[in-house]
Amino acid sequence: MSVKFETRIDETFRNLKAQGRAGFVAFITAGDPDLETSIQILKGLPQAGADVIELGMPFSDPMADGPAIQASSLRALNAGQTMIKTLGMVADFRVSNSTTPIVLMGYYNPIYSYGVEKFLNDAKKAGVDGLIIVDLPPEEEAELCLPALNVGINFIYLTAPTTTDERLPAVLRHASGFVYYVSITGITGTKKAAIGDIEKSLARIRAQSGLPIAVGFGISTPQDVADVAGVADGVVVGSALVKTIEAGLENDGKSGPNLVKDVLSLAGELAAGVRK
Amino acid sequence: MPLILDVEKAYSDAKADPEFAKAVAYYFAQYVGRPSPLYFAERLTKQLGGAKIYLKREDLNHTGAHKVNNCIGQILLARRMGKGRIIAETGAGQHGVATATVCALFDIPCTIYMGSKDIERQAPNVYRMQMLGAEVKPVTVGSNSLKDAMNEAMRDWVANVEDTYYLIGTAAGPHPYPEMVRDFQCVIGNEVRDQIIQGEGRLPDTLVACIGGGSNALGLFHPFLDDADIRMIAVEAAGKGIETGLHAASLSAGRPGVLHGNRTYLLQDDDGQIKEAHSISAGLDYPGIGPEHSWLHDIGRAEYVSVTDDEAINAFKLLTKLEGIIPALESAHAIAHVIKLAPTLAKENIIVINLSGRGDKDLATVAAHSGEKLGGVL
Numbered sequence: 246m247s248v249k250f251e252t253r254i255d256e257t258f259r260n261l262k263a264q265g266r267a268g269f270v271a272f273i274t275a276g277d278p279d280l281e282t283s284i285q286i287l288k289g290l291p292q293a294g295a296d297v298i299e300l301g302m303p304f305s306d307p308m309a310d311g312p313a314i315q316a317s318s319l320r321a322l323n324a325g326q327t328m329i330k331t332l333g334m335v336a337d338f339r340v341s342n343s344t345t346p347i348v349l350m351g352y353y354n355p356i357y358s359y360g361v362e363k364f365l366n367d368a369k370k371a372g373v374d375g376l377i378i379v380d381l382p383p384e385e386e387a388e389l390c391l392p393a394l395n396v397g398i399n400f401i402y403l404t405a406p407t408t409t410d411e412r413l414p415a416v417l418r419h420a421s422g423f424v425y426y427v428s429i430t431g432i433t434g435t436k437k438a439a440i441g442d443i444e445k446s447l448a449r450i451r452a453q454s455g456l457p458i459a460v461g462f463g464i465s466t467p468q469d470v471a472d473v474a475g476v477a478d479g480v481v482v483g484s485a486l487v488k489t490i491e492a493g494l495e496n497d498g499k500s501g502p503n504l505v506k507d508v509l510s511l512a513g514e515l516a517a518g519v520r521k
Numbered sequence: 522m523p524l525i526l527d528v529e530k531a532y533s534d535a536k537a538d539p540e541f542a543k544a545v546a547y548y549f550a551q552y553v554g555r556p557s558p559l560y561f562a563e564r565l566t567k568q569l570g571g572a573k574i575y576l577k578r579e580d581l582n583h584t585g586a587h588k589v590n591n592c593i594g595q596i597l598l599a600r601r602m603g604k605g606r607i608i609a610e611t612g613a614g615q616h617g618v619a620t621a622t623v624c625a626l627f628d629i630p631c632t633i634y635m636g637s638k639d640i641e642r643q644a645p646n647v648y649r650m651q652m653l654g655a656e657v658k659p660v661t662v663g664s665n666s667l668k669d670a671m672n673e674a675m676r677d678w679v680a681n682v683e684d685t686y687y688l689i690g691t692a693a694g695p696h697p698y699p700e701m702v703r704d705f706q707c708v709i710g711n712e713v714r715d716q717i718i719q720g721e722g723r724l725p726d727t728l729v730a731c732i733g734g735g736s737n738a739l740g741l742f743h744p745f746l747d748d749a750d751i752r753m754i755a756v757e758a759a760g761k762g763i764e765t766g767l768h769a770a771s772l773s774a775g776r777p778g779v780l781h782g783n784r785t786y787l788l789q790d791d792d793g794q795i796k797e798a799h800s801i802s803a804g805l806d807y808p809g810i811g812p813e814h815s816w817l818h819d820i821g822r823a824e825y826v827s828v829t830d831d832e833a834i835n836a837f838k839l840l841t842k843l844e845g846i847i848p849a850l851e852s853a854h855a856i857a858h859v860i861k862l863a864p865t866l867a868k869e870n871i872i873v874i875n876l877s878g879r880g881d882k883d884l885a886t887v888a889a890h891s892g893e894k895l896g897g898v899l
Contacts, residue, residue, distance in 0.1 A: 305794040306668060306780060308675045315662055327792045354778045358793025380782065407523045407682055431680030 250397040252374040253346035254422040257296055258457040258478060267474035268296035269516040270459050272350065272483030273508075274317040275300050275334055276326025277490055282500040283321070286490075286508050287338050291345045293509040294516025297459070297479060299377065302331050302351030309379045311434040317487035320498070328359050332371045339372035348375040348401060348422075353389065361389055365396045375399035375422045383415045390419050401425050406438075406446055413453050423457040423479060424450055428464070434484025437463045444476045470518025482515050524682045525782070529697040531602045536704075541597065548593045549708060552626070553583045555590075557709075559716035559873070564843040569863040572727065572870035575720075576846070577713055577741065579877045586849065586878030587709060587737045588619040588690060594705035596623040599686035606681065607631040609688045610674040612639055612667035612733070613804030613851065614646025615878055616690030621655035632656045634673040636666035639803045646882050664797035667733075667807045671781055691734025692811035695782025699811050706740025713873055714744055721871060727752045729862070730875040731854040732825070733769065733804050735811035737877035742823060752824070755814065756858045758800035759827035769798035771810040772818050772825040778809075785812040801830035801886060802850035804878075832857040834890055837880060849878030850886065 261268045271290050276283050290298055303321040307314060335347055349368065356364050356378070368376075376393055383390070383402065390400040399422030407430055408416060417424070426446060428438035447458055459479030464470060466485070473480045489511050493504030535541040549555040558578045566574045579587040599607060607624050608631065611617030617633040624631035633650055637659045640647050650657050663669035671694070678687045692702040710728075717725050728745060730738035732755040742753045760768035768774065771786045778787035780795060788796040788808035798808040817823040828836075833850055836857035841847045848856060855874050863872060880887075888895050 305663065305796075306672050308672045308781070309679070311676070312662070319663075322794060354780060354787070354789070354795070355793035357777075357779055358789065358791075380779065409523065412523060412526075429680075430682050432676045435680070 248394055248421040252399050253344060254374050254399055257346050267477055267519045268479040269294055269519045270297040270299055270479045270481040271295035271486060271512050272299040272301060272481060273486055274303050274321050275331040276303060276321035276324055277317045278320045278494055278500050279324040280330055282505060284334055284337060285505045287334060289509040290512055291342055293512035295512060297346045299348045299350045302349055302355055304352040304355055309432055311432040311484060313434045313484040313488045316491060328355050332367050335371040335373055346374040348377055349373055350377040352380050353378050361392055365393055365398060369396045369398055373398060375401050377401045377425060386419055403427050404450060406430055410449060417454045420456060423459050424454060426458050426460045427462045428460050429462050433462050440472050440476060447476055467514045467518045470515050471521050474519040480519060486511060525695050531598060532697050532701050535598055535601055544597050545594055553589050556712040557581050559713055562844050568843055569860060571863040572866035572872045574859060574863060575873045576876040577709060577873055579875060580879035584619045584622050586615040588616045590708055591702050591705040591736060592619040592623045595688045596627055600627060604684060604686035606685045607688050608674050608677050608685055609690060610634045610670035612806055614643040615804060617650050618646050620688050621650040621653035625653045632658055634658050634660050634670040636670050637661045638665040642886055643803055643882055692736040692739050692813060693734040693783060693809055699813055702736050703739045703743055706736050707743050709740035710744035724748060724751060725871040725873045727872040729754045729855045729859055729872060731756045731851045733807045735814045737875050739811060739813060741875045754824045754826060756854045757825060757827040758802060758805035758854055759829045760799040762829055767799040769800040769805050770827040771808060773827045780809050783812045785809050785815045804851040826858055828854050828857040834887060836860055837887055847880040848876055849880045850883045852877045
């Protein structure tokens with residue numbers, strides 16, 4: 246099923262295709278290490294070269310995430326991040342940026358608790374383009390995916406090396422925006438996949454879908470980005486960026502003077518990988 | 522997702538195979554020591570001066586708790602699936618010990634995830650698991666307890682899906698686990714039916730069990746669900762008291778949410794963040810509850826009450842002195858509720874308590890709570 250609306254995601258991937266390159270997708274957790282610093286990073290990412298931004302909605306039990314993003318989620322929650330503040334960050338970002346797509350990524354319970362309908366309306370109003378909800382498989386599409394499509398927000402599905410050709414149609418049925426390919430079996434920021442394996446899997450997905458494919462999990466260096474950019478439409482880096490946030494903290498856990506600069510400069514180096 | 526669909530398919534195949542049921546029955550009888558006795562607690566009954574109290578002695582199972590019933594079933598399933606490695610989460614360590622035990626029996630390597638806080642308070646079980654050949658991995662993220670151990674086990678599973686089977690210990694988690702764990706635990710209630718009819722010539726009036734995730738309660742309750750007159754009471758851990766916020770009473774004080782692949786009652790804050798559960802008993806220290814219990818709660822078929830740490834400790838001591846049976850602190854919650862309930866009921870009323878585990882593992886905790894030290898009398 247193709248959706249009847251267009252978001253910044255569609256436009257961005259169309260432009261990227263015209264430029265003949267892959268997009269750089271940067272992940273940070275909203276509110277990490279604190280709201281103010283996180284807004285500065287968010288606003289700086291497009292300038293640093295991010296084509297798409299994945300903004301993590303922090304959750305107490307991030308089951309699909311490795312130690313780096315777990316710690317990042319915990320820092321944000323300890324600093325008092327809430328769903329209202331996360332949506333507020335997006336609205337704030339949209340004041341000065343109307344083109345870079347923002348995809349909220351996270352787990353279902355905070356949305357369920359906020360109220361699905363209210364969340365979708367508020368997210369749309371704030372300027373959110375897509376959602377990636379790790380713990381909602383296509384079997385649960387009525388929960389959030391279909392309602393999201395109704396308000397004009399893309400619901401982005403995860404596929405993995407274990408997603409068989411037989412299962413792909415179910416995953417792709419209501420997919421829109423792009424397809425997120427998890428390049429490894431495992432959690433974020435741990436191991437690294439071989440390019441040949443990624444290429445084979447992407448070919449399997451492309452045989453069943455015309456959507457752009459962004460590849461994530463296990464991509465951490467500019468060279469990794471360049472390698473994956475050779476075969477994918479988008480390259481996602483998360484753990485490496487949030488590790489730089491962690492490294493930029495003072496001893497008391499507060500944001501240090503170089504934190505924002507360091508994160509954005511790493512984003513710049515990573516983004517160069519898609520522009521080679 | 523595919524890994525869960527695999528388990529679902531394998532389980533429905535196994536259910537349809539009489540050989541599988543035969544194998545489960547064999548190990549239940551020959552290895553676990555089933556049926557476990559249904560014991561009339563005469564002195565406790567007399568002391569409380571009301572209803573007639575029976576104890577379903579799951580504490581007498583091999584490994585000392587009901588957990589092994591489920592482990593036998595799932596390890597046989599994992600073998601059918603050809604999995605060469607087992608992972609599990611554990612709170613009190615009872616499920617970890619039961620898992621390590623069946624893994625030793627079938628010579629399958631296993632890794633047990635356990636919150637660092639629980640490792641500290643359940644040292645004997647940790648050593649037991651290690652003796653059995655399991656690798657015990659301390660979990661030091663989040664609240665360092667059962668839910669975090671479950672998160673880590675899931676992370677391991679998705680990373681090692683090819684050869685690994687996740688042996689979940691309670692009637693929670695993604696489908697088909699809640700149903701499968703319940704099915705394996707139903708042996709408890711099925712035996713109680715036969716035993717009580719043999720002893721009393723009729724079915725019981727009241728069933729009582731403690732509840733964390735809910736597998737022992739469901740195992741006792743489920744075979745009686747259609748007997749509308751039988752009252753079912755599940756006892757949650759109220760920790761230091763519901764009003765203090767330091768408890769594990771998901772149904773009494775939580776609200777619906779989604780965690781670990783199921784929608785159920787959860788302890789959570791206003792923003793949908795999962796809260797730490799608290800209980801003196803590590804096995805009840807989970808912020809959720811099996812989804813079938815949420816359903817039984819919502820339709821009003823079972824009652825959900827709670828007792829505090831202090832009440833559980835008192836019940837632990839009372840049963841030990843009166844009956845010479847040292848209950849697990851988890852099971853002591855069920856006893857504690859019956860201490861309040863039995864005197865209010867007629868002498869003809871028959872209560873069956875699921876004595877889900879034995880309390881050797883809890884001696885240090887009970888001693889510390891009472892301001893004593895193990896070995897202090899020497």
